[in-house]
Amino acid sequence: MKKVIIVFTILFTVKLFGQSSYAKYIVVDSLKKVQVVNYKDREEKINYLGVIKKTNGDTLYYVFTVITRVKGGHGHANIIYLNKKYNEIKNYDASIPEQLPYKLKDNTLYFKYTDEQTGKTQTFKNKVGTTPPTIMCIGPDNCL
Numbered sequence: 001m002k003k004v005i006i007v008f009t010i011l012f013t014v015k016l017f018g019q020s021s022y023a024k025y026i027v028v029d030s031l032k033k034v035q036v037v038n039y040k041d042r043e044e045k046i047n048y049l050g051v052i053k054k055t056n057g058d059t060l061y062y063v064f065t066v067i068t069r070v071k072g073g074h075g076h077a078n079i080i081y082l083n084k085k086y087n088e089i090k091n092y093d094a095s096i097p098e099q100l101p102y103k104l105k106d107n108t109l110y111f112k113y114t115d116e117q118t119g120k121t122q123t124f125k126n127k128v129g130t131t132p133p134t135i136m137c138i139g140p141d142n143c144l
Contacts, residue, residue: 019085019086019087020080020082020086020087020088022046022048022062022064022066022080022082022086022088023062023082023086025046025048025064026048026062026082026086030048031048031049031050032047032048032049032050032103033047033048034046034047035047035048041070041071042068042069042070042071043068043069043071044066044067044068044069045066045067045068045069046064046065046066047064047065047066047100048062048063048064049063049064049065049101049103049104049109050062050063050104050105051063051104052081052104052107052128052129052130053107053130054130055130059084060083060084060130061081061082061083061084061089061132062081062082062083062086063079063080063081063082063104063109064079064080064082065077065078065079065080065094065100065101066078066080067097067100075097076093076095077093077094077095077096077097077099077100078091078092078093078094079091079092079094079100079101079109079136079144080092081132089132090132092136092144093144094136094138094144095144098112099111099138099142099144101126101138107127107128107129107130108125108126108127108128109125109126109128109136110123110124110125110126111123111124111125111126111138111139112124113138113139113140113142124137124138124139124140126138
């Protein structure tokens with residue numbers, strides 16, 4: 001019995017090792033809802049946008065936007081990809097929250113940007129496909 005408990009503990013620990021702290025937000029209730037998490041030194045706003053899928057419907061990646069604000073200081077805005085094992089595999093630094101996507105649908109990220117010629121807010125669609133892009137384009141002339 002003691003051996004069974006030890007094996008179970010090791011397997012459980014190995015499964016959890018390396019998982020992103022954002023994995024716990026991969027639930028239907030948190031989809032497209034901003035979760036605010038306060039820490040002693042910072043605040044995180046976590047938005048689970050959804051999944052990137054293969055053409056057969058199998059899940060490949062989970063996509064999040066995260067805005068981190070250090071109390072009394074600066075902040076960061078990131079687009080984060082987790083793989084099926086909930087490990088972070090790609091992190092794009094968007095610098096400011098306005099550069100983050102607001103929606104993920106059919107492997108396409110949707111961004112708002114201001115058209116320089118008209119001054120109007122437009123929607124930019126970035127078809128990210130089934131592999132994380134090397135660079136993340138957030139507008140027709142703006143990539144991270």
